[in-house]
Amino acid sequence: MTRRKEKVYEELVRQCDGMDKNTLLSKSGVPASEVAAHLGMLRSNACLELNNLVRENKVIKFVTRPVLYVPASVLQRVFGNVIDVSVVKARSVNDLLQQKKSKPKSLPEKDPFSQLIGADQSLKASVTQAKAAVVYPPRGLNTLILGPTGSGKTLFAHMMHGYAKYTKRLADNSPFIVFNCADYYNNAQLLLGHLFGYIKGAFTGADSDTEGLVAKADGGILFLDEIHRLPPEGQEMIFYFMDTGKYSKLGETGIKRESHVLIIGATTADPESALLQTFLRRIPVTINIPKFNERSPLEKVELTKFLLSREARRTNNQFKVSADVIRALIGSVTFGNVGQLKSNVQLICAQGFLNNFNSDCISLTGKMLPSEMKEGLSVISRDQEINNQLDKYLTQETLIIGRQDGLMIDDEGYEPPVDIYKIISGKYQFLSDEGLSTKDIKTFISKDIKAHFTKFYQQTTGSRLETLIDSGMLSLAPRIEATCTRYLGHQISEQFLSFILLHLDSFMRHTSRKLSVLPKERKNMVSPGSKEYRAACAIAKLIVEAFNLNVPEIEIEYIAVLLSSSEELSRRKNVGIVVAAHGDQTASSMVRVAKELLGDYPVAAIDMPLSVSFKDIFADIVHTVRKMNQGEGVLMMVDMGSLYYFEEKIAASAGVSVRAIDMVSTPLILEAVKKANYLHLNLDSIAESLRMVRANSEMIADVEKDGKQKAVLTICTTGKGTAQRIKTIISEYLRSLTNENIRIIPVSMVGLYEQAQKLTDKYRIIASIGAKDPKLDGVPYITLQQFIGGESQNIIEQAILRKPVTVKENPSNVIVKGVCEDSLQNMLTYLNPKKAVEAINEFNKTLQRALNVHFKNATKIRIIMHLSFALEREITRTPLKYTETVSQEKEKMSDLLSEPLQVIQYKLNIALGKGETLYLVDMLADELGKSVLNLA
Missing domain, CATH: 3.40.50.510 (Phosphotransferase system, mannose-type IIA component)
Structure with a gap:
């Protein structure tokens, strides 16, 4: 105890020591100001030390105005053991006595699972399985718990142990032994030694006989976390033990020991690919623990409130938490499930504890959220359905008090290695003694909090592919890696495996991109006999088996191209x-x-x-x-x-x-x-x-002072089709002009006027683009021809910004790219539309400089479309043969095009043949006029 804290405690004892029962019942203690006055120190410093003493259970705090403090020793002297010094909140000694009286002398033992958040909702089936596994005669069934990192597999296993004791299947003193197989996965000898024990001299460093975990778990449960990291020989020894109940220490021969143990394993991997089939057959029960994002909105809110209540108890404070903070905490869970939620709760509570250091009630508001949690709020706000469901369980502000009731799923691996509240208190006192202002103290400690949690996150993130890739696809990773190694003859890097998984996950998610049939005349981009193609076919087979999903030939070829180009790409x-x-x-x-x-x-x-x-x-x-x-x-x-x-x-x-x-x-x-x-x-x-x-x-709309979001209408015959495609192009076009979030609304020509008028009630319509004028007062109408031709650029800029424009890039290029990429998406088989348009755009720029002309949007679009199909024909080796007469002018123009066409050859590695080049010359002559041939 520091000297200042000792002085505060001694002064509080001095002031309260003479109080008798009646005085304590009427007065309940003394305020911090009286302690500070007698010691000649600042009230804030006295309050700081008194709250530290409260956390140590040496002082009891009564939440009144002003807050009163009394030594626990004084209350126990006067009232005896009827006082519970661990009570977090009370308003007076009388209140404290009533809380003690209201508590039953002995609480009946409860089913541990009844306290688990989600036990009757998302975890209902899992709990039923767990109970059945535990009570199955004679000693229960070996169980495998599946679930992502941070979902609570360890706690669930603990609860199975608690339930076994509750039902008297295990003795009250039965052991629960935890072993993380990943700690020794790269040293099979040491791993087996830990599990089964070893005799002296079994390996270098084995200086004496040692008992293993199997022996220590006799009569109880052995929990093997990350069981997929067990080497094959370890799995064989474990399943022999599960069959017979017998084992030998490492280094022993001819000796069989016996132990009665229930095995519970846990893994984040796909057991079918990560564990031996002979091992899996010995584990009859498999329990799935859902991800946080698979929990119901009510469970998410309950889990968040429970974690907040635990922090309230740790700090001996109440929390006033805004609904936005709870939404942000829920939305910010990405890779770490409930374990990550716990860490985020601790971070925001630590910041709130610092900001409200001498307050009895800590306010947690949206303004305090760090950037990563604000992103979480954005994620939640984007989903209207989840928002509506959360509204049922959230009020504008929630009062959180510290309590111990209820259990939850979390993961001990996510517990920060430091007591952040102790750090804050200690540094606050030290910096205050140094004479720093409150503002400077908060700035300094805020950085320290950030540093501690940054270091913590670095230790816990591990592989974050879970953030980006579906768990089903991620579980295929070991088999995909093994397949590549087998067919290619070398290991692919972890990073390249990540990219393959990202691509396959994207293929799985975006059904609109899946091509079902290829033209019969198509020729393979890679040889069907190549090792890359055979590897791609094997990977496709894995996807078919895992997801019952057809993988089209073009997708197989694309995977083969990726595999064949991996080394080139890295150079x-x-x-x-x-x-x-x-x-x-x-x-x-x-x-x-x-x-x-x-x-x-x-x-x-x-x-x-x-x-x-x-x-x-x-x-x-x-x-x-x-x-x-x-x-x-x-x-x-x-x-x-x-x-x-x-x-x-x-x-x-x-x-x-x-x-x-x-x-x-x-x-x-x-x-x-x-x-x-x-x-x-x-x-x-x-x-x-x-x-x-x-x-x-982005989803948080910018609004005008009248509360209306800006919008642009796109109009076609149905409100779908063309209007939807225009919407995509316009969205990117607007991004080239402004960061403002403007809504694009496709509208059908059927009932156009009524629809448009109705939309003006909710939106500020700034322009309409499409096949028909909706005739809105003061709203400019732009035809499709004007928009695609680039003639409407000034109209749109003025309508959107109503002020001088600083354009970040050429909006005309955005329109051209958008129109062409959208059109070519479903027309090209081999060329990547984005890369093709990018390359031909560069060709257009080079050609304009060579001819000293400026192409209109329509000309650029026609050239891009013409060349895209010409290049596609070159790939399939079916180029057009030029049958017209080749004049001297055409020959010169063909020669002039050779240099601009090198841009395409460089970017796409495709050369345009003589015949296709001459057809391009004809197209340019038609588009720009015959006089263009004279420019050559």
Whole structure:
């Protein structure tokens, strides 16, 4: 106990020691101000030490105005053991006595599962299975618990042990032994020694006979966590033990020992691929624990409130929690399930504890949320159905008090290694003694909290593919890796396996992209006899067996292409990436995750403490941009606009092409690395596609002062089809003009006027585009021809912004790309529409410079469409043969086109033959006029 705390305690004892029973019943204690006055110290310092003493159960606090404190020893002297010093909240000594009287002398023993949140909902079937496994004669059934990291497999096994004691299947003192197989998975000898014990001299370092866990678990339960990490020989020894109840220590021969143990295993992997079939046959019961996101909204709220109540008890405070905080906590659970939820709760409670240090009630509001939890709030807000369900269980503000009732699913692996509240209290006192202001103290400790939790998250994230990939697909990873190794003759890297899994998961999710039939005349992109093709067929077979889903031939060929190009992809130069974000570890943390998942790609982090200005760190940014540049430019990913607007200045100073995108997040970085490292898109294409990804994920609409969100109507005959495609193109077009979130609403021509008028009640319609004018007062109407031709650009900019426009990129290019990519999506078999359009756009730019002309949008679109099909014919070796007369002018124009066409050959590795080139010349002459031939 520190000297100051001792003085506070001694003064409190002195003031309360003379109080008798009646005085205590009427007065209940003394306020912090009286203790501070007698000691000549600040009230806040006295309050700090008194609350520390409350946490140590040496002092009892009564929540009144003012708050009163009394030593526990004084109450016990006067009232004896009728006082419970562990009670968290009471308003007076009388209240404390009533709480004691109301408690039954001995609570009847309860079924442990009855206290489990979700036991009668999402876990109902699992609990039923567990109870049946425990009571099955004579000693229960061996059980395997399946579930993702952080879902609560360990706690569930503990509850099975508790239920076995509750039903008298096991003695009250029966052991529950936990062993994590992953701790020794790379040393089979040591692992088996821990499980079964060993004799002296069994291996180097075995200095004496040692009992194993099987012996220690005799008469109870042996819980094998991460059981899939057991080597085959370990599994064989375990299933022999399960069959016979007998085992030998490591190094023993001819001796059979006996132990009666119920085996419970737990794994995050697919047991069918990770465990021996002979081993699985010995485990008759398999129990599934759901992910957090598979729980009902009520369970999610109950779990969150329980975790908050546990923190309230740890701090001896009440929490007033806004509904937004609970929504954010629920929405921010990604990779770690309930274990991650627990960590997030502790982080926000630690911040609230600091902000309300001398308060009896801690307020947790949306303003306090760190950026990652604000993203969680965004995730929840995007799903109207979940929002409506959460509204049933949430009030605007919830009062949370500390309590011990009820159990929940969590994972001990997610428990922070430090008592954050103790750190806060200790540093607050030290810094206060040093004379720092309250504001400076909070700033300093906030950074410390962040550092502790950043370090903690780094230790617990492990493989975060669970964040991105469906668990069913993820469970195939070992078999896919083994398949690749068998057919290719070498191991693929973990990062390349991640990419294959990401691609297959995307294929599974996006049914609209699945192609069912290929043209008969198609020729294979890779040889059917190649090792890559055979590996792809084997992977497709795994998918068919696992998901009963047909994998089309084009998908098999695409997988084969990926496998065949993996080495080449790793050698090519790509766009560099620099992530800059405010905070001590914000950027580093996100980049670390990206590298863990997708390999050591050239992506660098720049952490910017809030106290450092852009000017002070500018030189470091320029240096990092130069370092990351491989010759293809650098993508700057930033968290705030302050960096976003310095794109040109950074580019000029570094002498490197730079594109910036703001509102960076971990998923956005992963998307950038995938597009740069595996798809090899250029700098402009990556920036453009990331804006589209972000636009699709944003959901909090910007509103005008009248509360209405801006909207653009797209009109066609049905409100579907063309209008939906226009919606996609317009969405990206608007992103090129503004960061404002503008709703695009497809509308049918049937009942157009009535629909449009009705929409004006809810939205501020700023423009309409399509086949018919909805005749809205003051709203500009743009025909499809005007929009695609680029003639409407000024109208749209003025309608949206109503102020001078600073265009971030050429909006006409956005329209051209959108129209062409959308049209070619279902027409091309072999070419990637995005890459084809990107390459031909570069060809258009080069050709315009060569001819010294400017193409209209319609011309650009026609060239892109014509060349896309021409290149497709070149791939299938069915090019058109030119049968017309070749004039001297056409020959010259054909020669002039050879240099611009090299752009396409470089980007797509496809050469346009002489016949197709001459047809392109004819098309240009028709489009631009015969006089264009004279320009050559």
